[in-house]
Amino acid sequence: MALTTEDKRRLEDKAHELRTLCVDTIVWAGSGHVGGSMSAMDIMTILYHKYMRIDPKNPAMPDRDRFILSKGHVGVGYAPVLADLGYFDKELLKEYNHTGSPLGMHLDSRKVTGVEASTGSLGHGLAIGLGMALGARLQGRDWKTYVLLGDGECDEGEVWESAMAAAHFKATNLVTIVDRNKCMIDGPTEEVMALEPFADKWRAFGFEVVEADGHDFDSLAAALDTAAAAREKPVVIIANTIKGCGIDFISGDYKWHYGGFDGEKTAKAKESLARFHAARASGEKGTAK
Amino acid sequence: MSGMTFTMLDAAKMSTAEIYGQTLCDLGDEHPEIVGLSADLAKSTKIGVFGDKFPGRFFNVGIAEQNMFGMAAGMAKTGLVPYVSTFAIFTSMRALDQVHTDICYQNLDVKMIATHAGLSFGQAGTTHHCTEDIAIMRSMANMTVIVPADGIETAHAVRAAYDRKGPVYIRINRGFDQVVYDKPDYGFQIGKAVTLHEGSDLTIIACGATVWRALEAAKMLEKVDGLKVRVLNMHTIKPIDVEAVERAVKETRRVITVEDHSTIGGLGSAVAEVAASTGKAFSFKRLGVPDCFSIIGLHEDLLAHYGIDENGIAASVREMMGKDFEADDNWEDEV
Ligand SMILES: Cc1ncc(C[n+]2csc(CCOP(=O)(O)OP(=O)(O)O)c2C)c(N)n1
Numbered sequence: 320m321a322l323t324t325e326d327k328r329r330l331e332d333k334a335h336e337l338r339t340l341c342v343d344t345i346v347w348a349g350s351g352h353v354g355g356s357m358s359a360m361d362i363m364t365i366l367y368h369k370y371m372r373i374d375p376k377n378p379a380m381p382d383r384d385r386f387i388l389s390k391g392h393v394g395v396g397y398a399p400v401l402a403d404l405g406y407f408d409k410e411l412l413k414e415y416n417h418t419g420s421p422l423g424m425h426l427d428s429r430k431v432t433g434v435e436a437s438t439g440s441l442g443h444g445l446a447i448g449l450g451m452a453l454g455a456r457l458q459g460r461d462w463k464t465y466v467l468l469g470d471g472e473c474d475e476g477e478v479w480e481s482a483m484a485a486a487h488f489k490a491t492n493l494v495t496i497v498d499r500n501k502c503m504i505d506g507p508t509e510e511v512m513a514l515e516p517f518a519d520k521w522r523a524f525g526f527e528v529v530e531a532d533g534h535d536f537d538s539l540a541a542a543l544d545t546a547a548a549a550r551e552k553p554v555v556i557i558a559n560t561i562k563g564c565g566i567d568f569i570s571g572d573y574k575w576h577y578g579g580f581d582g583e584k585t586a587k588a589k590e591s592l593a594r595f596h597a598a599r600a601s602g603e604k605g606t607a608k
Numbered sequence: 609m610s611g612m613t614f615t616m617l618d619a620a621k622m623s624t625a626e627i628y629g630q631t632l633c634d635l636g637d638e639h640p641e642i643v644g645l646s647a648d649l650a651k652s653t654k655i656g657v658f659g660d661k662f663p664g665r666f667f668n669v670g671i672a673e674q675n676m677f678g679m680a681a682g683m684a685k686t687g688l689v690p691y692v693s694t695f696a697i698f699t700s701m702r703a704l705d706q707v708h709t710d711i712c713y714q715n716l717d718v719k720m721i722a723t724h725a726g727l728s729f730g731q732a733g734t735t736h737h738c739t740e741d742i743a744i745m746r747s748m749a750n751m752t753v754i755v756p757a758d759g760i761e762t763a764h765a766v767r768a769a770y771d772r773k774g775p776v777y778i779r780i781n782r783g784f785d786q787v788v789y790d791k792p793d794y795g796f797q798i799g800k801a802v803t804l805h806e807g808s809d810l811t812i813i814a815c816g817a818t819v820w821r822a823l824e825a826a827k828m829l830e831k832v833d834g835l836k837v838r839v840l841n842m843h844t845i846k847p848i849d850v851e852a853v854e855r856a857v858k859e860t861r862r863v864i865t866v867e868d869h870s871t872i873g874g875l876g877s878a879v880a881e882v883a884a885s886t887g888k889a890f891s892f893k894r895l896g897v898p899d900c901f902s903i904i905g906l907h908e909d910l911l912a913h914y915g916i917d918e919n920g921i922a923a924s925v926r927e928m929m930g931k932d933f934e935a936d937d938n939w940e941d942e943v
Contacts, residue, residue, distance in 0.1 A: 476674060
């Protein structure tokens with residue numbers, strides 16, 4: 320279903336709020352995986368605020384949709400999404416990374432309400448998600464499982480083992496999304512370990528591939544609608560994103576996989592996020608991503 | 609130390625992994641058959657400096673640890689000597705089948721320098737804490753397991769690993785370690801514990817991050833309680849220094865092990881295996897992470913939380929010294 324203008328505005332506002340809260344959380348935590356949080360934020364926003372069937376007041380609701388952050392290192396981007404929805408007290412974000420806090424760099428499903436799997440070791444999420452999707456099907460439930468992968472993460476063999484199995488078992492209730500920000504820790508993905516032709520690889524493994532602009536809600540919505548209609552093959556959405564999206568002095572720079580902000584950088588980051596939001600709201604194409 | 613291109617003063621300003629990277633560069637100059645491998649953690653583990661110096665001899669395989677250890681096995685078969693670096697948890701668990709079957713089974717010359725071990729990546733949580741690797745790695749036949757106490761000892765271990773036949777696992781921490789050795793030539797030898805503090809009341813056997821803390825505890829106990837505590841740096845867990853453990857049991861009759869690792873299967877277990885075979889009665893305690901997944905937090909804080917910092921170790925020593933177990937038993941042969 321195409322987004323209304325109002326929907327789109329609401330999602331953009333929410334994504335802006337969450338990016339800002341993520342910057343704050345990184346400051347409270349001392350440092351964090353900022354690049355991959357910013358590239359994934361619009362994807363998490365549209366899932367949690369438009370597509371997923373959830374009830375933060377009833378987090379164990381049996382028929383909830385499941386989300387698995389397979390690129391678990393961006394807990395510092397995910398925790399604000401959950402806190403903002405009321406899965407847990409927002410004040411807890413101020414203790415992110417502090418000794419004894421339930422919130423560490425990689426979120427623990429046994430400590431953080433709303434988190435479905437304790438990820439952080441890359442490559443695990445698609446297998447767990449496939450298991451959940453098959454669990455739903457076997458029990459005749461209609462909820463969906465969404466798995467968000469990093470592109471560097473797709474170097475892991477386990478991702479492809481799961482992909483082969485997802486196609487084999489025709490897991491059309493599983494929605495795989497790749498945050499294709501083209502960066503990993505040691506450099507650009509194509510320089511460290513080339514993934515291209517990436518879409519062809521997924522196709523060869525039996526997936527229907529939908530490419531989307533991971534920072535355009537219309538584009539993401541169209542892709543998620545295609546996934547919802549899948550009947551034969553599982554769908555993977557390759558969301559083309561920008562690492563550090565919204566913060567101009569880090570955006571596209573693989574060196575900002577992980578980092579911290581001093582007072583000056585925090586202010587600059589927030590100014591940049593405000594500019595990014597304003598440009599996006601005014602419908603400018605190719606804005607200051 | 610021969611071949612060392614940095615001074616002790618430089619070393620004080622380098623993280624343990626940086627010392628490793630520099631040492632590997634020096635070794636690379638001496639031995640053209642050394643190659644380096646990492647899995648998108650070249651920067652984090654500091655093997656990247658070897659890659660910068662010898663780009664043709666360095667392979668970043670992307671985030672694919674199993675492939676990396678398999679490749680290292682293949683390279684070793686052709687006569688190369690691969691040094692392989694990723695986080696300890698991914699070395700010992702993600703790629704364990706490859707380490708076991710491709711490397712240890714074939715007794716290949718692959719040197720695994722595993723970083724961010726124990727609770728040293730404290731804020732990252734259980735997916736990155738690594739408190740099971742000593743247990744796992746020492747159970748692999750053919751494997752040598754070394755847990756250096758500081759940066760200089762890491763430099764020794766990385767060099768010694770080259771000269772030692774077969775697979776070697778060296779476990780180091782994230783970031784900076786407290787300095788245990790203020791001079792490089794203290795006689796590092798694989799399989800030989802280093803006595804850092806003499807004593808006859810009790811022996812603390814430590815490895816890695818807990819060595820400095822055990823030493824501090826011993827100094828404090830001497831000053832405050834008048835206790836004479838022996839401190840052994842058991843940097844090699846396998847092969848363990850049997851003689852040093854036997855002497856500790858026979859001469860001090862009280863032994864405490866301390867490690868940044870689970871109390872199951874690691875240094876404590878390795879010491880217990882030897883100590884229990886001495887046929888002597890002795891009082892024994894293993895300090896470490898008590899069969900649980902750790903809380904998150906700073907490394908320092910976590911060591912304190914599990915009683916494996918200076919104060920925690922000292923408290924355990926006092927507790928053991930306070931036990932009047934000698935009356936119950938025949939301790940006449942005590943030295
Ligand atoms: C199995 C495993 N190997 C290595 C790491 C260390 N690591 C954390 S993030 C990262 C890079 C991830 O790149 P990508 O998946 O592209 O994520 P993004 O760029 O979206 O942050 C690496 C290698 C890990 N967490 N798990």
